[in-house]
Amino acid sequence: MPMKGQDLKVSLISNSAQETMRVAKEFGLQLKPGDIVFLQGDLASGKTTFVKGLAQGFRVNPKKVNSPTFVLMNYYKGKVPLYHFDFYRLDPGTIEAFDFDEYFYGDGICLIEWPERLGIHAPRLSYLVQFQHKGENKRRLCISCLLKHRVKSSR
Ligand SMILES: Nc1ncnc2c1ncn2[C@@H]1O[C@H](COP(=O)(O)OP(=O)(O)O)[C@@H](O)[C@H]1O
Numbered sequence: 648m649p650m651k652g653q654d655l656k657v658s659l660i661s662n663s664a665q666e667t668m669r670v671a672k673e674f675g676l677q678l679k680p681g682d683i684v685f686l687q688g689d690l691a692s693g694k695t696t697f698v699k700g701l702a703q704g705f706r707v708n709p710k711k712v713n714s715p716t717f718v719l720m721n722y723y724k725g726k727v728p729l730y731h732f733d734f735y736r737l738d739p740g741t742i743e744a745f746d747f748d749e750y751f752y753g754d755g756i757c758l759i760e761w762p763e764r765l766g767i768h769a770p771r772l773s774y775l776v777q778f779q780h781k782g783e784n785k786r787r788l789c790i791s792c793l794l795k796h797r798v799k800s801s802r
């Protein structure tokens with residue numbers, strides 16, 4: 648019986664950027680409009696690489712996928728709209744001014760790098776993917792599914 652909070656967790660080692668993209672593509676195939684995925688990890692731990700692979704599964708050219716560090720959000724028009732956020736440089740003034748809810752509670756899938764920068768403004772998430780640097784080409788990926796939220800949101 649799952650416990651509340653983080654209910655299902657998969658941990659794996661990726662030995663290349665290509666492998667991370669493959670995992671992300673597989674993972675992405677079961678996402679649904681309205682899902683919110685948090686991507687957490689240090690710089691260069693593989694968050695954007697993960698989004699490239701995931702986007703590929705939605706028929707978006709991975710070359711179009713870049714960290715939206717300076718623009719806050721990139722939109723990729725795939726089978727389902729993908730909203731790719733990077734809040735690394737988010738400042739409190741922008742949080743107040745920008746209407747994120749339109750995207751967070753919209754018709755697409757939100758992929759959020761540096762979600763911790765949102766603080767109390769962070770939306771409820773469906774999945775948490777954590778990245779750890781383990782070597783030049785080695786990363787640990789830990790994917791948690793937050794069933795509690797998904798059950799609620801599907802009603
Ligand atoms: N196993 C791996 N998984 C993901 N990226 C890897 C891996 N091995 C090497 N890399 C490289 O590490 C870098 C990760 O960068 P990026 O995905 O932009 O990270 P972040 O968005 O977390 O800052 C890329 O240059 C990528 O090619």
Ligand SMILES: [Mg+2]
Nearest residue numbers: 694695714760
């Ligand atoms: Mg990035």
